[in-house]
Amino acid sequence: MIWVLVSSLIIRICSDLGFKFAVNRLNFDSASSVIPNFLKMLSTPVIWIAGLLAICNFWLWGMVLSNFDLSFAYPLFSICFVLIMIGGKVFFQEQLDTYKWVGMGLISFGSLILVFGL
């Protein structure tokens, strides 16, 4: 059942980066900008790919939950957090400063405690 976990992890990272890519240029400034923005978002092919991946992932996640304890499987996904953060830098030229690294370190450490129970 490990393959379910691993594929769920990879698919989740791809879909989250896809979502960010699709909405990165949108500017939700007022209530009236919501509909044009969502239409613009829906016209980007990436959003459909990301959406499909998210649906696949939802089903995979259902399988993960059938086989693992929620409090074990869930924190394991903190691996995603680190990879997504690096993805932000690589694909969207985001700044990864000391605050973000230290904060991420604390969160990952906390998640490791959750996974392994120590």
Next chain:
Amino acid sequence: MTTSKSTLIKNHIFFIFLPIVFSVFGEFLLKFAANETAITPDKAGLILFFTSPPIIISVLSIVCAGLLWVVGLSKFELSYAYPFLSLNYVAILVGSRLFFGEQVTLTRLVAMVFIIAGLIVISRSPYSESEGVKDAN
């Protein structure tokens, strides 16, 4: 740039927190449903999964979370907004104690403290605003 960091966060932080509330609700319903029925990696499992009412409600809740998250994602850097999703862990820990009677041990409480401390540190980062927002201003 016309909006300062603090205004941005004040006006749009809901779009980070509300999705967390909706997705935690969805996750609990999903876990509840998954506890009742064994979801298998075949056609029967797929049909069972997508026709169960609690699963449909949890899907809707997660879809709501997604729509709100889109707005948040357009405003904040991915590396700033994404770690806030780890609040889910905290909520799940509290909820799995409340709803499923799972044990919350001292080590898990310590883990929660680390996660929350990490979020406080990240929230202090000056790099929160998404590039797209900067361009538009």
